[in-house]
Amino acid sequence: MKYVDEFRDRAVVTALAERIKQTVSRPWTIMEVCGGQTHSIVRFGLDELLPKNLTLVHGPGCPVCVTPVSLIDDAVRLARQPGVILCSFGDMLRVPGSQGDLFGAKAEGADVRIIYSPLDALELARVNPHRQVVCFAVGFETTAPPWAMAVVQAKTMGLPNFSLLVAHVLVPPAMEAILSSPQNRIQGFLAAGHVCTVMGYEDYEAIAARYRVPIVVTGFEPVDVLEGIAMVVGQLEEGRAEVENQYVRSVSREGNRQAQAVVDEVFEPSSRIWRGIGEIPRSGLRIKSAYAEFDATVRFRDVLAQYGPAAQEHPECQSGLVLQGLLKPPDCPAFGTRCTPERPLGAPMVSSEGACSAYYRYRKSGAG
Amino acid sequence: MCLAVPGQVLQIADDPLRTATVSFGGVTKTVSLALVPDATVGDYVMVHVGFAISRLNEEEARRTLEAYAELAAMEVKDRVEGEEQQSATGREGVKSR
Numbered sequence: 001m002k003y004v005d006e007f008r009d010r011a012v013v014t015a016l017a018e019r020i021k022q023t024v025s026r027p028w029t030i031m032e033v034c035g036g037q038t039h040s041i042v043r044f045g046l047d048e049l050l051p052k053n054l055t056l057v058h059g060p061g062c063p064v065c066v067t068p069v070s071l072i073d074d075a076v077r078l079a080r081q082p083g084v085i086l087c088s089f090g091d092m093l094r095v096p097g098s099q100g101d102l103f104g105a106k107a108e109g110a111d112v113r114i115i116y117s118p119l120d121a122l123e124l125a126r127v128n129p130h131r132q133v134v135c136f137a138v139g140f141e142t143t144a145p146p147w148a149m150a151v152v153q154a155k156t157m158g159l160p161n162f163s164l165l166v167a168h169v170l171v172p173p174a175m176e177a178i179l180s181s182p183q184n185r186i187q188g189f190l191a192a193g194h195v196c197t198v199m200g201y202e203d204y205e206a207i208a209a210r211y212r213v214p215i216v217v218t219g220f221e222p223v224d225v226l227e228g229i230a231m232v233v234g235q236l237e238e239g240r241a242e243v244e245n246q247y248v249r250s251v252s253r254e255g256n257r258q259a260q261a262v263v264d265e266v267f268e269p270s271s272r273i274w275r276g277i278g279e280i281p282r283s284g285l286r287i288k289s290a291y292a293e294f295d296a297t298v299r300f301r302d303v304l305a306q307y308g309p310a311a312q313e314h315p316e317c318q319s320g321l322v323l324q325g326l327l328k329p330p331d332c333p334a335f336g337t338r339c340t341p342e343r344p345l346g347a348p349m350v351s352s353e354g355a356c357s358a359y360y361r362y363r364k365s366g367a368g
Numbered sequence: 369m370c371l372a373v374p375g376q377v378l379q380i381a382d383d384p385l386r387t388a389t390v391s392f393g394g395v396t397k398t399v400s401l402a403l404v405p406d407a408t409v410g411d412y413v414m415v416h417v418g419f420a421i422s423r424l425n426e427e428e429a430r431r432t433l434e435a436y437a438e439l440a441a442m443e444v445k446d447r448v449e450g451e452e453q454q455s456a457t458g459r460e461g462v463k464s465r
């Protein structure tokens with residue numbers, strides 16, 4: 001078993017699509033929360049296999065996309081500080097802030113490094129004792145345990161030059177924000193399989209009951225996504241609203257307790273501004289006071305305090321509507337013209353999980 | 369960002385990070401197994417930014433695949449029967465694609 005090809009089998013995809021067609025008796029609207037699933041859907045054309053009255057809406061599940069301009073600006077400012085090495089996952093480099101992006105800062109001589117793992121950043125701190133290594137820590141619940149592990153490790157190693165600029169967000173509060181909006185039209189959710197791998201799905205049971213929406217924990221391969229959709233549709237047609245788990249090979253109800261424990265050790269929930277959406281209470285993470293020495297906003301407080309109030313995003317970018325499933329990327333007037341991956345107006349066009357980038361890459365015609 | 373890739377554990381070192389060699393379809397990488405204390409050599413793990421976040425449940429995966437195989441076989445059977453019916457009655461039968 002390789003856990004990849006088996007879940008891309010064409011015959012199974014066809015059979016699942018057929019089953020969905022036979023089950024759907026009236027119009028339904030389902031949101032896939034995670035940008036990874038959005039890419040799978042658009043890349044493999046899964047939406048085109050579905051009946052016309054089943055609408056898939058892309059959700060806010062792209063941590064890069066929801067990082068506010070003010071945090072991008074802080075990252076750029078820290079990158080420009082003498083002696084600083086700023087580490088980031090590659091996706092963040094082209095996300096526009098109000099004064100340019102990290103890529104621009106790098107081109108102007110700032111030491112910006114692309115890392116693949118928090119462990120790379122630890123290693124950079126170890127071999128560069130005279131430099132300050134600042135990590136732009138972006139992600140959902142999936143990525144929080146690796147960052148927390150790195151902080152614990154830095155403390156154990158006594159690294160005085162390692163800190164995080166935390167831009168972490170949590171999924172359930174965002175789902176609740178969408179569901180409680182008066183404009184909401186989402187009737188069922190595919191929950192993100194890797195977020196639930198870490199967190200389990202007990203939190204989602206309260207949401208399913210409270211808002212009467214089916215939620216199916218779903219994987220990322222084409223067969224996973226279609227089976228998740230079939231399970232949501234099955235519940236909708238039967239009038240059920242429960243949490244079900246499609247991704248049993250990776251997800252258990254309680255999740256990864258080890259990973260949750262290290263996150264609790266280092267981080268605590270905090271209010272967070274979501275780019276284009278606004279502030280959502282308890283939807284982000286910040287470093288606990290016991291680990292304050294590894295918090296870049298504490299370590300560089302004086303540097304960051306020099307700057308004025310937080311900037312706003314580009315007025316033309318509709319990313320807030322896209323991230324809430326209220327607008328499809330090709331319907332944004334700037335899509336593919338004034339906004340492209342080379343010259344983005346908003347983050348969803350450059351993040352590897354952004355909905356705008358998915359449509360640009362796989363549906364350049366704008367159809368669909 | 370939440371992209372995670374399945375790989376097979378080949379070797380585990382005895383250090384605090386449980387540093388392991390993991391094979392991704394033949395390409396090997398160094399991965400920390402600190403978050404999956406029960407994973408052992410031969411297991412498949414889901415890897416995200418250099419850390420394994422779950423040990424894949426092989427039994428569950430097999431059960432799922434068996435269900436899929438049955439589903440695909442049923443679908444083929446339906447299609448063949450639909451086509452037979454179609455040619456017998458001259459009406460439009462089940463179209464699967």
Ligand code: SF4
Binds near residue numbers: 316335336345348
């Ligand atoms: S196409 Fe560009 S401008 Fe429009 S919503 Fe997407 S990122 Fe923003």
